[in-house]
Amino acid sequence: MDRVAEIRAFAREYVNGTGQTPERKKLIQAVYFQLFHERLRATCGTCFIEGIFKIIKMEEKKPCKYRLRKGQIIQPFGGGIIINSNITDEIVEQALQDGTANRSMFDIFPEDPVIMALDPEDLPNEEIPELDEIREKVAEKTPQKKSHKKIIR
Amino acid sequence: MTACSKIAADILYTCAQMVAGVKDLAYFINIDDIDKDNSTFDQDNPCLITSLVLKSASPDLQAFRVEGHNYSNEHDTALVKKTFYNSWEHNFRFRIFDNTPEVKLWIKNAAEARFVVIQENNYSSDASPAGRTVFEVLGWDFGLEIKEAVRVAADEELAGGWNLLAGCSETLKESKPPLAMFIGGSITATRAAIASLL
Numbered sequence: 012m013d014r015v016a017e018i019r020a021f022a023r024e025y026v027n028g029t030g031q032t033p034e035r036k037k038l039i040q041a042v043y044f045q046l047f048h049e050r051l052r053a054t055c056g057t058c059f060i061e062g063i064f065k066i067i068k069m070e071e072k073k074p075c076k077y078r079l080r081k082g083q084i085i086q087p088f089g090g091g092i093i094i095n096s097n098i099t100d101e102i103v104e105q106a107l108q109d110g111t112a113n114r115s116m117f118d119i120f121p122e123d124p125v126i127m128a129l130d131p132e133d134l135p136n137e138e139i140p141e142l143d144e145i146r147e148k149v150a151e152k153t154p155q156k157k158s159h160k161k162i163i164r
Numbered sequence: 165m166t167a168c169s170k171i172a173a174d175i176l177y178t179c180a181q182m183v184a185g186v187k188d189l190a191y192f193i194n195i196d197d198i199d200k201d202n203s204t205f206d207q208d209n210p211c212l213i214t215s216l217v218l219k220s221a222s223p224d225l226q227a228f229r230v231e232g233h234n235y236s237n238e239h240d241t242a243l244v245k246k247t248f249y250n251s252w253e254h255n256f257r258f259r260i261f262d263n264t265p266e267v268k269l270w271i272k273n274a275a276e277a278r279f280v281v282i283q284e285n286n287y288s289s290d291a292s293p294a295g296r297t298v299f300e301v302l303g304w305d306f307g308l309e310i311k312e313a314v315r316v317a318a319d320e321e322l323a324g325g326w327n328l329l330a331g332c333s334e335t336l337k338e339s340k341p342p343l344a345m346f347i348g349g350s351i352t353a354t355r356a357a358i359a360s361l362l
Contacts, residue, residue: 049359080202081218081226084348084357092353094360115202118220 014042015070022063031059042066047096069096077103078119085112180289186239187284188232190258191358193218195278195307197225213301213345216282218361227282227361232259239283239302244337251337254302256281260326263315271313271326278307281330282345282358295351299358300342302330309333 018039024030036059043051043062046069051062075098079085085093085106093102106112114120199219206212218225238257243250260267281302289297302308312329316322332338347357 079360080199080220081224082203082216082357082361084353084360086348086353092348092356094356 014038014045015066018042018063018066019070022067025063026060039063039066072099075099075103076119076121077117079116080118083116085116087111178291180291183285183287185235185286186237187286188235188237189284190230190232190237190256191227191282191361192230192274193227193280193282193361194225195280195303197221198280211340211343212296213304213343213347215347216301216345216357216361227358229362230258230260233261236261237283239300239342241302241342251339252341253332254308254338254342255329255331256283256302256308257327257329259322260328261322263324263326267326271310271328274328274330275310275313278303278309279330280304280307283342288351293346293349295354296344296346298351299345299354301345302342303332303338304340304343305338306333306336 018035021030021035025035036053039059039062040051040053043049043066046066052058077098077100079093079095079098083094085098085102087093087102087106088109088111093106103112103117197218199217202215202217203213204215206214218227236259240255242253244253260271283300283302285298285300287297288295308330309332310328311331312327314327315324316327317324319325319327345354347354
């Protein structure tokens with residue numbers, strides 16, 4: 012059982028006030044540090060419970076298909092600071108559009124995200140060599156719309 | 165050839181009360197793990213890092229924390245005048261309050277490595293944008309190396325802990341004083357960027 016699953020297993024019991032052993036507190040602190048890179052304050056009775064909630068919430072976060080390089084941050088126009096622990100696909104895609112992020116900031120970047128998002132019909136119907144390549148890629152990525160390939164050409 | 169540089173600005177007294185010392189928490193990064201091609205500097209000031217990025221590798225590369233206790237970390241820097249060029253000595257003294265086999269292995273590995281140290285000063289300048297004096301990077305050009313590692317079992321102050329000094333090599337000194345590190349235009353963003361290195 013991984014450590015987060017272990018915390019999840021005893022979470023209810025712990026929150027209800029039973030089973031608050033030193034070993035479990037140590038485990039919560041260790042996992043908290045691993046996930047958030049900050050110390051869990053152990054100065055109040057509810058600190059560990061809040062820590063459990065934060066850990067479980069973090070684990071339930073929708074997986075993001077992007078991952079920033081270590082040391083990189085995104086500062087979206089709306090404010091806030093985005094690092095890997097709070098990154099989401101929506102934030103990244105918005106940041107890419109805004110210009111507050113670029114390809115070189117990411118370790119993991121889904122291949123050709125713009126092409127994936129395009130509809131073949133949106134592409135201009137002009138004879139540009141680079142566009143032919145893009146058209147082919149679009150057609151490959153969207154098999155259900157293969158018929159569009161003919162229309163574009 | 166005359167001088168390669170000229171003084172180009174005033175420095176006026178600001179009444180800022182400086183605060184001595186560095187924080188107990190420091191960050192160590194192996195010099196080879198830093199992606200210098202993608203790390204950036206302020207365009208007007210080569211002594212100010214605006215982005216420090218690690219290389220992509222599997223498993224992930226990361227920074228490592230070394231935590232002292234009761235202001236046990238110390239730092240000093242000095243200009244080293246040489247015949248043709250000037251260079252800078254960066255020193256970082258830190259203490260480890262333990263002597264486990266893991267600590268010994270860490271020290272042994274560090275003694276054979278070259279690394280950059282990110283330290284946090286106690287002094288934070290209010291001059292806008294505030295916080296540019298907080299984080300400093302030591303050993304950016306060549307990395308620091310462990311120059312002293314001493315453990316005196318009967319030492320009363322350290323109680324048998326380790327006293328280590330990281331500094332520039334005897335031959336290769338740094339080309340600049342310790343670099344200021346200020347990312348994303350705010351101290352909050354800088355802290356977030358450092359947290360993301362871990």
